Amino acid sequence: MSAPRKQHEKLLSRGLQFSFLLALLLVWYLATARWGVSRILLPAPATVWRELDDVLRSGEFLPHLRVTLIELASAFAIACTFGLGSGYLISRTRYAMAVFEPLLASIYSVPMILLLPLYVLFFGLGSGSKIALGATVSFFPIVLSTIAGFGSVERIFVTSARSMGASNAQMFRYVLLPAALPVVVTGLRMGFTIALLAILGSETIASFAGLGHKIAQLAEAMETARMFAYIAFAVAIVAILNIITTALERRVKLQ
């Protein structure tokens, strides 16, 4: 498909998504203003807007956002270290790949959220358990994509580099790394996204800080308008982080 056609299609789909959201907003407004839906369960859009404005202005969100982001960064850092490291080592022999890759893939099929109670038992309700869960969940896409990326570098590239006298370090830097990079970077992005979701989830379920926790707390206190504001805020944060990571991924891939 030609480039202008693709751009046109993208604009069209963005436009549709936007109109859909507007339509949703309209229905929301009508539900509270005209159709008599309970204000406690569904606050009016205007009220939510006011609460959101207040939250942003007062900076009330800051400590919670900070907790979530620190947990995310730590979890991702740990997952990257272990994931990239072990992934690379496993990819060095075909034997290791055959043994470990299916094992890791099947462990990944279990919903990791099940480990949360164990981590809470171990680390308490604080950030430790969230970081542990985030790191555990995030580890798998990273290790699997690292194995795939480094493991599937065409033999012919390695052979021809070796025949030209490449040392191990040079082989890694100039052959393996560039060949594996696209796949590994995708795995990193997936790991990041899934870590964020796991952390928000675990904050919602069992925590005393962070964005997820704040939303749960407000639900319990029946402060629905403020809760809606925080939900919108959290969705925005997730969307922004997604855009950034996708853009980074594309940047690296185009190199």
Next chain:
Amino acid sequence: MAKSDVAVRIRDVSHQFGEPGDARFVQALQRTSLDIRRGELICLIGPSGCGKSTLLNIIGGLLAPTTGTIEVDAKPVRGPLPHDIAFVFQENALFPWCTVKENVMLGMRFQGVSRTEQEKRARDALAAVGLNDFMAHHPAQLSGGMRQRAALARALSLQTDILLMDEPFGALDEQTRIVLGEDLSVLLARAAKTIVFVTHSLGEAVFLADRVAVFSARPGMVKASIDIDEPHPRKPSFVTTEKFSDLRNKLYGLLHDEIRKSVESAAVTELNA
């Protein structure tokens, strides 16, 4: 009403894709006319892009021509005629999730044949093409040659008077083509159908056809036609006769210039693009 001698009447048919001035505009066929006699096997041969497959699709009612008319048994063609015309395509048009036998029966189901009749015809058709032992296989398990035999069985089971074949052996290797060509000749001698056969292969055209219609380069039209007076079923030894060589050379002469023209015009469009 007695059936006329002409099975398919093509009158002043031309076809274009897109509108003049479009980037994608293609004049596939110029005004062309042809009468296809009942019971003859006519080959359409010509350079790539000359519109022979387009003409085939138009005859079969899969495409409406820009100008002109097609009549099949004196009826104007306005859409697919599953009771009069059956297709054999080049690519794999067998349904991959059905077994060979299910594929053949499904075609008849679309046509509207009763279940018991489907069974009987399927067995007969598959036996005729030599696939009795493979009825329960899926297409993915068969070789290319066997898949085309199955596609042929499906077309035969529909028991139409007319068979349209669009380079059915095009994706196969030379040796399989030879064998299938010989088998086809035997089969068709028994079946007494009208067949329109599109091919690229000169040898195949001379071996199979009663008449070969040569197309010019795009925009295509029938430039000339050669009659091949040899009884069916064609013996494999026909290929080694002088008669065969003469006909093949004649065909080559007619075709060569057109092939050159079409390759050169393709190169020019590439340069201009």
Next chain:
Amino acid sequence: MKENSQRNAVVWRMLIGRVGVARLAAVVAALLFWEVAARYRVDPQFLSPPSRIVLAMPSLFETPGVPAALWTAFWEFGVAFVIAVAIGLPVGLAIGLSQSRQSFMPIVLLLYGMPQIVILPLLVLWLGIGPLSKITFGASHGVFPISIAVVAGVQNIQPILMVAAQSMGARRWQIFRWVIFPHMIPSFFAGMRLGMAGVLLGVLLAELYVSAAGIGYFTLMFTQSFDPSRLLGLIAVLAVMAIALNVALRRAELHFARWRTD
């Protein structure tokens, strides 16, 4: 002597050469490590060795309310999955077959990309702490992968197959029933496998969130009373359930995709 060591080498190579055996050995080694570490190194309040977990299983099931909680979670999953398929399949077909499919896909993808977890407290607020919120949350996770897979299965059919059917006189509903639908089935099963994982995740998240009853209650109880044996036992039962479901759906998927060559 030399013959012996040669034979040993062959046997050794045969054993380790079998990848499946090596994998099993790795798992056993991990379990042993866990056993030893939990028994002699870690405070028993925080971690139990596998042996003790297995031994605690009977007492886990005898704990009043645990079997009921597990059963509830299981059938909540079942209902949510059925709903996800019941909505996902028709929606996917409708979008895939419609002329204006381009209008709907962006919306589906937008909703799919939303982090549904942030809505969990709201959903529980609206629908209560009973099965309804769990089922809804689970179904909403499963609907999207299923629809998207069905749309793909309908859209990527080779055009030649449609042309062939038309040439044989098939009418529109016949083409749907005999060509489009069978072609879509392998994609549908792949979508169901992803959908199942989503539904399971959704139901578990909701169950864990609601600590007033059900699985969430017991995980809270075992955590607060520092009872890692029963906690891990509970987790293990749920994990086994997840693995079994995944294997079953993978088998089904392979069975229905037998005819695929790609």
